[in-house]
Amino acid sequence: MTRSSERTGRSGEFAVCSWLSEHSDLVNLIPHGSHADIIFEYQDYLFKCQVKTTTTQKKYISKHTGRHYRSGWCWDLRRSSWSTNRAYEHKQIDLYAMYCKPKSKIVWLSANSTKKSKITFTDKALEDYDSLKGWNDSCEQAVNREFKFIKLSQKT
Numbered sequence: 001m002t003r004s005s006e007r008t009g010r011s012g013e014f015a016v017c018s019w020l021s022e023h024s025d026l027v028n029l030i031p032h033g034s035h036a037d038i039i040f041e042y043q044d045y046l047f048k049c050q051v052k053t054t055t056t057q058k059k060y061i062s063k064h065t066g067r068h069y070r071s072g073w074c075w076d077l078r079r080s081s082w083s084t085n086r087a088y089e090h091k092q093i094d095l096y097a098m099y100c101k102p103k104s105k106i107v108w109l110s111a112n113s114t115k116k117s118k119i120t121f122t123d124k125a126l127e128d129y130d131s132l133k134g135w136n137d138s139c140e141q142a143v144n145r146e147f148k149f150i151k152l153s154q155k156t
Contacts, residue, residue, distance in 0.1 A: 012053025012099040013037045019106055023135065036093050042139040050093040050111070052077060055101045058120065072120040073100050075107075094142045106131045108138040112145055 013029060017038055020027045026041035036048035058074040061067070075098040098107040098119065105126055109119065121129070 008055055008101070009051070009053050012101060013051045015101070015104070016049070016051050016097045016099055016106055019131070023132070038097070043143075045139075045143055047094045047139065047142065049095045049097050051097045051099060053099045053101055057123070072122050073103075073126055074118055074120045076118055078117050095138055100126060103127070105129065106135075108134040110138045110141045110145075113138075113141060 010032075017027055017029050020038065020040050024040045024042060026039075026046075028039045030036055030039060035050070037051045038049040040047055040049060052075040054073055054075055057071045059071045075096075077096060093111050095111060096109040098109065099105070100107070100121075103126060107119075107121060107126070107129055108131065
């Protein structure tokens with residue numbers, strides 16, 4: 001039997017695949033154990049996507065007073081705690097799809113746009129986030145970076 005966190009992660013991958021199938025002609029869920037979770041097409045480019053899923057808000061508590069001073073939806077961008085090397089290496093993945101299960105919302109982030117290992121969104125910021133615009137912006141940012149993708153329609 002698999003761990004509960006693996007089932008949660010897998011459900012997030014399927015939710016992102018479902019969303020991508022409405023916006024891309026080619027979407028493929030990769031078998032467990034690979035660096036990327038999903039491969040999809042965007043304007044004749046193939047992208048490797050890593051899905052991160054959260055189910056609860058993280059509460060930040062003051063160590064001195066014990067007061068709850070903020071909360072937010074937090075995603076850990078590292079690999080699972082079961083792997084020996086927790087960091088993704090350069091060019092292993094192109095995008096992160098951060099899925100908030102309770103809100104059914106996807107936040108997109110180019111893998112090269114941040115060096116942080118955790119990303120947190122407030123409840124209001126997550127509600128205001130436009131997933132389609134974020135997806136387009138992240139894909140364009142990845143395509144325009146110094147490492148150019150091989151266009152699918154190019155002839156070699």
